[in-house]
Amino acid sequence: xxxxxxxxxxxxxxxxxxxxxxxxxxxxxxxxxxxxxxxxxxxxxxxxxxxxxxxxxxxxxxxxxxxxxxxxxxxxxxxxxxxxxxxxxxxxxxxxxxxxxxxxxxxxxxxxxxxxxxxxxxxxxxxxxxxxxxxxxxxxxxxxxxxxxxxxxxxxxxxxxxxxxxxxxxxxxxxxxxxxxxxxxxxxxxxxxxxxxxxxxxxxxxxxxxxxxxxxxxxxxxxxxxxxxxxxxxxxxxxxxxxxxxxxxxxxxxxxxxxxxxxxxxxxxxxxxxxxxxxxxxxxxxxxxxxxxxxxxxxxxxxxxxxxxxxxxxxxxxxxxxxxxxxxxxxxxxxxxxxxxxxxxxxxxxxxxxxxxxxxxxxxxxxxxxxxxxxxxxxxxxxxxxxxxxxxxxxxxxxxxxxxxxxxxxxxxxx
Amino acid sequence: xxxxxxxxxxxxxxxxxxxxxxxxxxxxxxxxxxxxxxxxxxxxxxxxxxxxxxxxxxxxxxxxxxxxxxxxxxxxxxxxxxxxxxxxxxxxxxxxxxxxxxxxxxxxxxxxxxxxxxxxxxxxxxxxxxxxxxxxxxxxxxxxxxxxxxxxxxxxxxxxxxxxxxxxxxxxxxxxxxxxxxxxxxxxxxxxxxxxxxxxxxxxxxxxxxxxxxxxxxxxxxxxxxxxxxxxxxxxxxxxxxxxxxxxxxxxxxxxxxxxxxxxxxxxxxxxxxxxxxxxxxxxxxxxxxxxxxxxxxxxxxxxxxxxxxxxxxxxxxx
Numbered sequence: 001x002x003x004x005x006x007x008x009x010x011x012x013x014x015x016x017x018x019x020x021x022x023x024x025x026x027x028x029x030x031x032x033x034x035x036x037x038x039x040x041x042x043x044x045x046x047x048x049x050x051x052x053x054x055x056x057x058x059x060x061x062x063x064x065x066x067x068x069x070x071x072x073x074x075x076x077x078x079x080x081x082x083x084x085x086x087x088x089x090x091x092x093x094x095x096x097x098x099x100x101x102x103x104x105x106x107x108x109x110x111x112x113x114x115x116x117x118x119x120x121x122x123x124x125x126x127x128x129x130x131x132x133x134x135x136x137x138x139x140x141x142x143x144x145x146x147x148x149x150x151x152x153x154x155x156x157x158x159x160x161x162x163x164x165x166x167x168x169x170x171x172x173x174x175x176x177x178x179x180x181x182x183x184x185x186x187x188x189x190x191x192x193x194x195x196x197x198x199x200x201x202x203x204x205x206x207x208x209x210x211x212x213x214x215x216x217x218x219x220x221x222x223x224x225x226x227x228x229x230x231x232x233x234x235x236x237x238x239x240x241x242x243x244x245x246x247x248x249x250x251x252x253x254x255x256x257x258x259x260x261x262x263x264x265x266x267x268x269x270x271x272x273x274x275x276x277x278x279x280x281x282x283x284x285x286x287x288x289x290x291x292x293x294x295x296x297x298x299x300x301x302x303x304x305x306x307x308x309x310x311x312x313x314x315x316x317x318x319x320x321x322x323x324x325x326x327x328x329x330x331x332x333x334x335x336x337x338x339x340x341x342x343x344x345x346x347x348x349x350x351x352x353x354x355x356x357x358x359x360x361x362x363x364x365x366x367x368x369x370x371x372x373x374x375x376x377x378x379x380x381x382x383x384x385x386x387x388x389x390x391x392x393x394x395x396x397x398x399x400x401x402x403x404x405x406x407x408x409x410x411x412x413x414x415x
Numbered sequence: 416x417x418x419x420x421x422x423x424x425x426x427x428x429x430x431x432x433x434x435x436x437x438x439x440x441x442x443x444x445x446x447x448x449x450x451x452x453x454x455x456x457x458x459x460x461x462x463x464x465x466x467x468x469x470x471x472x473x474x475x476x477x478x479x480x481x482x483x484x485x486x487x488x489x490x491x492x493x494x495x496x497x498x499x500x501x502x503x504x505x506x507x508x509x510x511x512x513x514x515x516x517x518x519x520x521x522x523x524x525x526x527x528x529x530x531x532x533x534x535x536x537x538x539x540x541x542x543x544x545x546x547x548x549x550x551x552x553x554x555x556x557x558x559x560x561x562x563x564x565x566x567x568x569x570x571x572x573x574x575x576x577x578x579x580x581x582x583x584x585x586x587x588x589x590x591x592x593x594x595x596x597x598x599x600x601x602x603x604x605x606x607x608x609x610x611x612x613x614x615x616x617x618x619x620x621x622x623x624x625x626x627x628x629x630x631x632x633x634x635x636x637x638x639x640x641x642x643x644x645x646x647x648x649x650x651x652x653x654x655x656x657x658x659x660x661x662x663x664x665x666x667x668x669x670x671x672x673x674x675x676x677x678x679x680x681x682x683x684x685x686x687x688x689x690x691x692x693x694x695x696x697x698x699x700x701x702x703x704x705x706x707x708x709x710x711x712x713x714x715x716x717x718x719x720x721x722x723x724x725x726x727x728x729x730x731x732x733x734x
Contacts, residue, residue, distance in 0.1 A: 030533035037528055037540055044544065044602070047562040048567045054561060069569070125670050126619060130443050208451040219445025220438060231452065234460060236655070238707040239714055245466035246459060248477060317637020319443045327423060346551045348666050353694065365551050369670075379561055386557040388452050390550040397549045404549070405610055 054383040062379055072169035075113040077134035077148040087146065087155045091139045103137045103144065111136055113168040116145055121160040131156075132168040177384040185370055186384065194363035196346035197280050198353075204285035205340045206333060212287040213295035214321050218307065230278040235289045239349075247353060250279040251310040276361055279354045280347075284340070291336045298332035299325060335403050338396070345393055366388055470703035478697045492706040500705065502680075502690040510594055510684065511661045515597055518657045519650065520606050526612035527638065541613065548606025556670040559600040560587055562648035587671055590681040597667055597682075608653045644729045651728045655720055662713045665690065685709065 023412075041359045054062070055072040079085065085105040086350045093099050105111075111134040115126030133145035133156060145156045182188070215221070216228060262272040302325060310320045326333065368385045371378055397404060416437055445483060446453070490689065494500060506589055528534075544621045547555070563570045563586040584592040622730035627637050643650075665686040672682030682690075689709065693702025 026533060030535055033531050033533055034535045035532075037534060040525075041540060041543055042526065045547070046569065047558045049601075050546075051558045054567075065566065087526065125668045146686045166461040169509060174639075208455075211448045211450075212452040215448030216444045218446065219441050221449070221555075222444040224445070228448065230456070233619075234716060236455070236659050236713070237460070237462065238659070238706075238710055240663065241467055242463035244470060244693050244703050244706060247694075248466075248699065249463075249473075251477070252480065266708055283459050286450065286459060289550040289701065292452065317448070320626060346549075348552050352669075356694075360543045367552060367554055368551075382557050383561055385661075386554040387562075390554040392552065393549050394546065397488075399496060400543070405541070405545065 005165055031124060040204065051383045051386055054175060054380055055387045056175070056384075057177075057380045058172075058174045059380065061174075062271045068169060070169075070171065075132070075170040076110040076169040077113055078105055078110045082107055087136065087144070089137055089142075089144050089155055089157075091142045101137075105136065113148075113170075114145070114162070114165045116156070116158050116165060118156065118158065121158075123164050125164075133158075135162075138162065139406070146219065161196070162183070162345040165167055168251035174380070177380055178388060181371075181381060185293060185367060187364075187388065189360075190362060190364045190367040193277075193361050193367075194345060196274075197277060197347075197363055198341050199256065200277075200281040201344045202337050202340045204281065205288065205291055206337050208285050208287040209291040209295055209336060210321070210326070210333065213292045213299055213316075214325060216318075217296045217299035218304075218325075226301070231289050231292060243353070244280070254278060256301070261390050274361070276355055276358045280344075280350050294339075295329065295332050298329050302328050331403070335406070338400055338403055342393055342396065416667075430441040432566075437552065438494055441618060443480050467706055468704040470700050471513075471662075471707055473700045475699040475703075476697050477699050483700075490701045493701060494704050494708060499683075500685075503683045503685045504726040506681070506683060507664060507685040508598070510664065511658070513594065513601060514598055514601065514661055515654070515657060516610070518601070519654060521602060522653060523643075523650070525605065525609050526616055527642070529613060530616045544609060546605040547603035553670060555600065556667055559596075560671065561598055563587060563599070588678050590679040593671070593678055593681050597671065600667060605691070608657075611648060611649050611653065616620050616692045617650035648730060649730045651724055652719070655717060658720065659713050662686070662709060662716070 053070055058071075061067060061071055061073065087105070088100065089103055089105045090100040090232070113132055113134050115130050115131050117128035120126070120128035131147060134148050135143060136146055136155070137144040141159055141164055143158045143160075145158060147153055147156065168320045169313040214232075221227070239266070247327060256296065258278075259272040262268040262275075265272075306328075307320045307324045310324045311317070315323070343362075346365055347363075348365045351363050355362050355366065368389045371381045371385055423558060430538075446651040459728055461651060472485055472487060473483050474486050474489070488499070525544060527546065529537060553669050564570050565571055565583075565585050568586075571586075574580045584595075586592050586596040593721070623645070624643050631638065663686050664684045666685045668676075668682040671677075672687070676683035676687060676692070686709065689702060690699050690704040692705060
């Protein structure tokens with residue numbers, strides 16, 4: 001239809017469909033793009049599916065590649081009643097005679113389940129209803145099944161080759177993988193270590209960054225621009241240039257000395273024990289560029305008149321920070337605490353360097369590597385530990401996702 | 416860019432006043448508040464940097480500190496003739512050449528998708544796409560290593576059973592395929608770059624899009640002529656961070672390759688070699704040389720990027 005004719009068509013006749021189209025087209029576009037995004041998301045997150053299903057498997061479920069992806073095992077129907085069930089079966093034996101027998105189902109006996117195409121005998125079993133049935137007897141040419149859900153139907157005969165049938169599967173989750181990892185890797189100890197490192201670091205970072213950000217946001221200091229430039233510059237400074245001396249000093253001059261001094265002390269022995277954690281915690285008490293920047297940006301949005309009023313009332317700058325600035329900056333402070341907690345919880349490099357030989361103090365981030373190093377064939381244990389390692393960060397992330405998303409934007413790009 | 420604007424405002428403020436008695440008091444208070452960082456900067460940045468520069472002229476071995484002596488330019492001579500270093504640097508640079516385009520395109524494409532006007536459930540999608548970047552790196556590595564396992568992994572089962580590829584890649588067991596495998600694994604780290612890019616896209620004034628629509632531009636035109644130039648500062652920021660990060664590529668290579676840099680030394684990236692030199696072979700002297708060389712290479716790359724910025728990065732209304 002040309003444009004001209006469509007213009008000439010009386011409005012009253014097509015008006016309805018035009019209005020309908022105007023409503024449906026955006027809806028259709030939205031549905032399409034949403035569906036597309038959903039598919040991309042599914043592909044993007046599919047490794048999680050692999051992890052979740054594998055973590056619940058046993059070794060047998062891993063090694064059999066023919067099994068479905070879910071953690072399943074061949075289903076078995078177990079007879080549970082006290083009184084045995086009796087079924088009559090009859091078949092033609094090798095000599096050509098018709099034989100009748102009785103089959104008794106006893107309590108506690110298991111019968112394998114198969115996906116039986118009732119009515120079809122040779123593959124492909126097309127057009128037949130497939131039922132999950134329990135095999136109770138096998139004779140020369142006939143297989144006898146019952147339906148555990150409908151035992152009153154009696155015996156169902158199927159004369160095909162049993163090897164052509166697929167077994168029925170049922171979900172078979174191996175929760176014990178998690179208990180095993182929990183014990184073998186000593187999760188309580190790893191969690192304790194991680195919490196010590198993370199919480200100390202959060203305290204240090206939060207306190208020091210608040211002070212420094214306050215200094216940068218509220219005071220006229222000669223050379224402040226250069227100092228600020230240097231602070232930001234440390235973001236792109238590779239940590240490798242400072243790593244080796246920092247490691248050397250901590251190891252030789254601090255940790256070893258502390259351990260030598262307090263090793264045999266009854267009251268101060270804990271200093272020797274926890275000394276290796278110092279390089280992972282102490283530096284955080286000296287502020288870092290990202291968090292100072294985030295806090296400073298937030299402090300700048302708080303009106304200066306308020307702290308000036310406090311100063312006029314005789315409050316010291318420190319007092320002003322605590323009672324005027326901080327109460328208004330709680331969202332930013334929370335963001336800094338959360339960021340650092342997550343960072344410390346996931347930090348791999350620090351513990352790898354400083355706690356290499358110190359099993360006793362290793363946090364989750366490096367401690368969960370045991371299975372990969374020792375038994376690489378135990379995929380299910382590796383995935384179980386991977387899952388256990390990510391549960392807490394993911395939960396925290398979902399609870400505080402708004403803080404994460406906004407905080408990232410504040411530090412990165414201001415709009 | 417945020418950092419740039421912040422710096423400008425600090426400098427402006429500084430020009431404003433001289434130093435009277437009151438101003439000196441204020442400056443002292445200010446310095447007192449800055450002191451944790453100033454002290455930390457001296458202790459954990461300046462001092463270690465100088466020390467590592469000094470180490471690079473010695474044969475310092477942390478297991479035998481008493482044998483340490485000054486060996487002049489020995490380490491630097493070794494650096495320029497070291498075939499192992501050259502190989503690890505080549506591995507790093509080659510990896511960068513495929514990694515950077517992927518790392519630039521991925522957040523752009525994803526952000527464009529998530530920024531589509533008619534998309535339902537934007538916040539949920541955004542959260543779920545971001546989520547993988549907050550999980551511990553060991554978990555990430557394990558999940559992908561399992562997912563791309565040659566026999567039992569979902570990826571190869573998909574390639575074999577659905578796409579009918581008879582011999583799918585051996586991924587982490589193949590010295591060639593291990594690089595694409597590492598890049599695929601790295602896709603999960605898009606989180607921050609994605610959020611910056613999205614924020615950048617949302618900040619583009621809508622009038623521009625309306626004007627383009629009036630002029631009859633299609634979606635592709637709009638994306639390349641308006642969105643891309645407008646968010647080029649974000650792209651630049653992502654690019655700089657990515658290049659600096661790639662020079663220091665270590666953790667995934669280390670988890671995947673271990674101390675032997677399996678398969679066949681293919682995961683011995685520059686930083687892995689540095690780590691081994693210093694912390695496995697305890698050669699802190701040569702390790703420091705490698706660290707300083709890394710610093711200079713990263714700095715040079717950053718300066719080059721900043722030099723190109725004026726040709727393609729667009730800063731709107733610099734007020």
